[in-house]
Amino acid sequence: MNEAISFDTSGVAVGDEAIVNCSQINELLGGILFRINGQLTTYNSTQFQALINDAVAKGFKNFIFDCNSLNYCSSTGVGAFTFAVKALKDVHGNIVISGMQPKVKDVFQLLGFSTFFNFAANPTEAIQIFSGKSPVKHQAPVVEATDTLEVIFPIIVKCPSCSKKFRISKPGRYRCSGCQKLFTVAGNGETYN
Secondary structure, eight states, X not given: OGGGOOOOOSOEEETTTEEEEEEEETTSTTEEEEEEEEEEOTTTXXXXXXXXXXXXXXXXXXXXXXXXEXXXXXXXXXXXXXXXXHHHHTTTOEEEEESOXXXXXXXXXXXXXXXXXXEESSHHHHHHHHHTOOOOSSOOOBOOOOTTOOOOSSEEEEOTTTOOEEEESSSEEXXXXXXXXXXXXXXXXXXXX
16 A cells, blocks of 8 residues: 555645655555644644645555654644544544654643643654554553552553553553544553443
8 A cells, every 4th residue: 555655755834833744654554754843833733734634635544743843832733633633533544643842742731632642752663553562662561450459650551442552651541543442541550441
């Protein structure tokens, strides 16, 4: 499938505030890497969403957004990432956001989206997330939790619907990148639908 897909890899201006470079990821079926440089705001999120739509129309379905050079993201910019998740749902695709600056990730946390997205340290780790391989070099053990067990996070848990494994840094709600279903991880390490 990847051989038939092509996409303009030159820098695409997204308004006056950002440049996005797109490149196909050969190691990932239907994979595309968006390297975002600058700011995602109310003024350019529509152009960014159009770029996402173009990639979906060309057959890409696994998106990695490299945000290492994204220095600002407004709430509307966060909305553009949720737009990507929605656009990829029909084609059974997903996104991973990599290299996010702490001040930008704070916006995601303040808006309650830090557990909605899959985050990675870099694009290589993001590819590993898509392939189901753990990006963690020193894996925490898989915990068989009970009500009385105190769990020290991070832990590795399985999605209760499809059994895909995830490294979880804290209790909360998560979306499985395999089956797209939401699940909850309790403080004792148990998972619930």
